[in-house]
Amino acid sequence: xxxxxxxxxxxxxxxxxxxxxxxxxxxxxxxxxxxxxxxxxxxxxxxxxxxxxxxxxxxxxxxxxxxxxxxxxxxxxxxxxxxxxxxxxxxxxxxxxxxxxxxxxxxxxxxxxxxxxxxxxxxxxxxxxxxxxxxxxxxxxxxxxxxxxxxxxxxxxxxxxxxxxxxxxxxxxxxxxxxxxxxxxxxxxxxxxxxxxxxxxxxxxxxxxxxxxxxxxxxxxxxxxxxxxxxxxxxxxxxxxxxxxxxxxxxxxxxxxxxxxxxxxxxxxxxxxxxxxxxxxxxxxxxxxxxxxxxxxxxxxxxxxxxxxxxxxxxxxxxxxxxxx
Amino acid sequence: xxxxxxxxxxxxxxxxxxxxxxxxxxxxxxxxxxxxxxxxxxxxxxxxxxxxxxxxxxxxxxxxxxxxxxxxxxxxxxxxxxxxxxxxxxxxxxxxxxxxxxxxxxxxxxxxxxxxxxxxxxxxxxxxxxxxxxxxxxxxxxxxxxxxxxxxxxxxxxxxxxxxxxxxxxxxxxxxxxxxxxxxxxxxxxxxxxxxxxxxxxxxxxxxxxxxxxxxxxxxxxxxxxxxxxxxxxxxxxxxxxxxxxxxxxxxxxxxxxxxxxxxxxxxxxxxxxxxxxxxxxxxxxxxxxxxxxxxxxxxxxxxxxxxxxxxxxxxxxxxxxxxx
Numbered sequence: 014x015x016x017x018x019x020x021x022x023x024x025x026x027x028x029x030x031x032x033x034x035x036x037x038x039x040x041x042x043x044x045x046x047x048x049x050x051x052x053x054x055x056x057x058x059x060x061x062x063x064x065x066x067x068x069x070x071x072x073x074x075x076x077x078x079x080x081x082x083x084x085x086x087x088x089x090x091x092x093x094x095x096x097x098x099x100x101x102x103x104x105x106x107x108x109x110x111x112x113x114x115x116x117x118x119x120x121x122x123x124x125x126x127x128x129x130x131x132x133x134x135x136x137x138x139x140x141x142x143x144x145x146x147x148x149x150x151x152x153x154x155x156x157x158x159x160x161x162x163x164x165x166x167x168x169x170x171x172x173x174x175x176x177x178x179x180x181x182x183x184x185x186x187x188x189x190x191x192x193x194x195x196x197x198x199x200x201x202x203x204x205x206x207x208x209x210x211x212x213x214x215x216x217x218x219x220x221x222x223x224x225x226x227x228x229x230x231x232x233x234x235x236x237x238x239x240x241x242x243x244x245x246x247x248x249x250x251x252x253x254x255x256x257x258x259x260x261x262x263x264x265x266x267x268x269x270x271x272x273x274x275x276x277x278x279x280x281x282x283x284x285x286x287x288x289x290x291x292x293x294x295x296x297x298x299x300x301x302x303x304x305x306x307x308x309x310x311x312x313x314x315x316x317x318x319x320x321x322x323x324x325x326x327x328x329x330x331x332x333x334x335x336x337x338x
Numbered sequence: 339x340x341x342x343x344x345x346x347x348x349x350x351x352x353x354x355x356x357x358x359x360x361x362x363x364x365x366x367x368x369x370x371x372x373x374x375x376x377x378x379x380x381x382x383x384x385x386x387x388x389x390x391x392x393x394x395x396x397x398x399x400x401x402x403x404x405x406x407x408x409x410x411x412x413x414x415x416x417x418x419x420x421x422x423x424x425x426x427x428x429x430x431x432x433x434x435x436x437x438x439x440x441x442x443x444x445x446x447x448x449x450x451x452x453x454x455x456x457x458x459x460x461x462x463x464x465x466x467x468x469x470x471x472x473x474x475x476x477x478x479x480x481x482x483x484x485x486x487x488x489x490x491x492x493x494x495x496x497x498x499x500x501x502x503x504x505x506x507x508x509x510x511x512x513x514x515x516x517x518x519x520x521x522x523x524x525x526x527x528x529x530x531x532x533x534x535x536x537x538x539x540x541x542x543x544x545x546x547x548x549x550x551x552x553x554x555x556x557x558x559x560x561x562x563x564x565x566x567x568x569x570x571x572x573x574x575x576x577x578x579x580x581x582x583x584x585x586x587x588x589x590x591x592x593x594x595x596x597x598x599x600x601x602x603x604x605x606x607x608x609x610x611x612x613x614x615x616x617x618x619x620x621x622x623x624x625x626x627x628x629x630x631x632x633x634x635x636x637x638x639x640x641x642x643x644x645x646x647x648x649x650x651x652x653x654x655x656x657x658x659x660x661x662x663x
Binding site for chain 1: 545547650655
């Protein structure tokens with residue numbers, strides 16, 4: 014029975030705990046704010062796909078340090094991607110990493126694998142693009158919508174066979190647990206494809222404190238602007254050699270919102286962070302993207318302005334959070 | 339003794355009440371939230387230029403309707419510029435306008451004069467760019483910094499001589515009251531010059547909820563982005579034929595902030611509106627600017643993105659304000 018430690022046991026983490034447990038793994042969740050509830054009652058999940066009132070009760074620890082001494086087959090990070098933060102996520106999970114542990118990153122953003130690959134140069138690094146609309150409405154209680162899909166592959170793409178095998182084994186557990194995992198020989202194009210949505214809707218809605226549909230309808234230029242940022246992401250991906258990432262992918266992302274009725278719409282996850290003065294995934298989603306563009310000599314004025322604004326907002330939110338504390 | 343009705347008796351309005359009263363005019367202020375205080379005790383002004391504890395006690399009314407029947411020489415609007423709002427400011431001040439009344443607009447933004455000129459085609463319209471750092475800290479109590487300058491001229495620039503004379507008379511009263519009024523044959527270039535600052539710092543700081551210096555330091559791209567928006571404003575001004583507006587004016591506006599020490603900085607006025615869910619001068623400062631660019635065929639991607647975001651923020655703030663009420 015594979016032993017899995019799951020770090021970041023929020024919305025995504027709870028669903029993955031459920032799927033992997035169903036798939037036959039022994040899952041231990043690192044819980045922070047929801048420790049007491051999950052320790053006592055596990056997670057309660059209402060899922061549009063799998064049904065209401067699903068219960069799953071993993072082993073629970075408070076920190077990766079508490080999980081030291083077990084030979085974990087997989088350590089999965091479902092926490093927010095905060096490259097450059099201190100302490101780093103690699104530092105935090107280090108006590109739980111043994112030579113045989115594969116590290117699975119179920120996180121948003123681009124080039125977020127670098128600091129894990131540097132910290133654990135001999136371990137398998139598995140990178141995943143997560144499609145999973147889910148919210149932890151109160152500690153341990155989770156609501157999940159209609160989409161569930163995980164796209165994974167090794168980082169880097171040309172990893173050794175043992176690491177490739179490790180990806181396939183993980184996908185098999187996931188699939189056995191009623192999840193949808195697709196293995197890619199090179200998962201980076203999949204991350205770029207997801208970034209088209211994340212680097213546009215997320216920061217723009219957070220800055221304007223708006224639902225996607227309200228941002229889209231705010232001015233005659235809105236669609237052109239949002240789409241313009243998507244196309245900048247496409248240009249960067251192409252400059253990185255991912256020529257399969259084309260404008261059509263942006264079209265699909267626009268269409269998803271355009272068809273919504275005006276009084277509905279959704280708040281992308283970064284808006285909740287912005288409204289509640291929580292740290293946002295600014296560097297993973299926007300900062301790294303802009304830096305890659307600079308390195309490749311790609312002009313991305315709209316992304317650059319977005320980065321300036323969302324970075325300043327993240328910092329001013331931090332100041333307000335500190336003042337409240 | 340010229341009779342002046344002042345609409346929008348907040349920070350700027352209180353200072354102008356003081357200056358014009360000192361200059362020999364009879365000033366009546368239209369007061370809303372500060373009516374009781376100003377009716378009883380007038381305004382109390384602490385000014386870095388003129389001194390502490392200055393008192394000025396104008397006549398006070400609650401609405402322009404209350405001021406009907408008097409032949410006002412000047413009706414000055416110091417309220418926020420909200421072109422397109424309903425009821426419009428022209429509608430609101432209409433009861434106080436007689437054929438002899440000159441209408442003075444001491445307001446931010448560009449092309450804000452249009453709806454006044456349409457509503458009062460035979461009256462003198464006087465347009466002013468205001469430089470006056472001032473805050474009403476509580477109803478009737480005002481703090482004013484080191485700068486005081488009013489640049490005025492007729493709208494349109496080729497007005498009849500009687501209207502030109504009306505500008506000069508107003509400037510003379512202002513100057514007699516220790517104010518600094520400069521009359522321009524065409525005041526529009528002066529409005530564009532002020533817009534360089536207003537269309538950049540104001541919305542960008544409001545979106546990021548930041549002080550100017552913190553926005554400037556947020557990313558390696560920040561200066562380029564802020565300056566980029568300033569240059570877009572310069573390009574539009576030039577396309578409108580105001581070829582005296584050049585990049586040098588943007589340089590001066592950047593320098594003013596660059597020299598600030600990092601833990602200081604200021605919140606441009608739009609930030610206060612954003613943080614307190616008050617309406618922002620989005621159309622006057624950004625929307626009209628973008629529309630003029632479109633008409634002239636000038637590409638302004640950074641301003642367009644700024645407009646999309648600040649317009650959506652203004653609308654989401656309105657929704658939050660309505661929910662609170």
